[in-house]
Amino acid sequence: MLALGKLLELTLAGREPAEKTQLTVEGVRMRWLSEGALEVRPPEARDNGLDLLLSAGIHGNETAPIELLDRLLHDIARGDLKPRARILFLFGNPEAIRKGERFVEQDVNRLFNGRHEQSSGCEALRACELERLAASFFSLPDRQRLHYDLHTAIRGSKIEQFALYPWKEDRQHSRQELARLRAAGMEAVLLQNKPSIVFSSYTYDKLGAEAFTLELGKARPFGQNDGVNVSLLEKRLKQIIEGTEPELTEDALDGLQLYSVAREIIKHSDSFRLNLPADIENFSELEVGYLLAEDIANTRWIIEEEGARIIFPNPRVKNGLRAGILVVPTTDENLA
Ligand SMILES: O=C(O)CCC(=O)N[C@@H](CCC(=O)O)C(=O)O
């Protein structure tokens, strides 16, 4: 296999490859751009006009998605997977991946859309670099732009695999992209309704990509991901890469649960208290009237919404950041 197919090994060892560009037997060009960043370009005659950004390891301890991208890259480097799309593979936070930690100093996925400019340290620099790499990759005109940012979650979930779809004013969420997600094994999609500072929001808002955060199961260390079944996603990604996706049918959205954000729970101070069991699963339902959280100055978060569910509850985030999202079921009537 070509050495550049071993991007993960290089990244884990903190090494630069001796050769920065290599050609596979199929004439696919692989180019190392910087730590954890590799561009794959099909021969011009085979290029189908899709630019696909695949990122994982934005959180260093979320290893199943990193292993998935590693397998795809190996297949490309061996000539077993024959891309028709241009692809950018990104391992988001190399230092945290090496440490097996969610982050080193701060969460990279809270530093996009300009936030890194108000901060410092290795993760702020990395967020800036990731924005630059993505912007340069998505700078070619007249091409389709698609970004999947792959994650696993801190806790178990009543809905194992789901996507978060960013928001931008005057831009509608796409039914076609939701159908693609359904085919890739996603059981639910959370339709965002305001701007955000995560990576997929940056590529959606600033670079015009269709972009998603995908949650694939519970985070575990390398080699312990048997419980995370990414087979449908892996199959779909291979089809997208090779340009062999089957046509999506009328019933393609059947069974896909849609949610919208009712409220983001923001931790304002060290007095923040979240009244949930430590092992609560994502998408657990909360009853109207339930006192979810308390914070400084008698702030109380009480459930008012029928059918509300909690995702990503985390009282340990830094002050000013999201400590959970309250979601409610929604319909597909506003999709494009
Ligand atoms: O399990 C958790 O609490 C977090 C899992 C995770 O990393 N999720 C992403 C979601 C990004 C988004 O809002 O699109 C994150 O929190 O960064």
Ligand SMILES: [Zn+2]
């Ligand atoms: Zn994550």
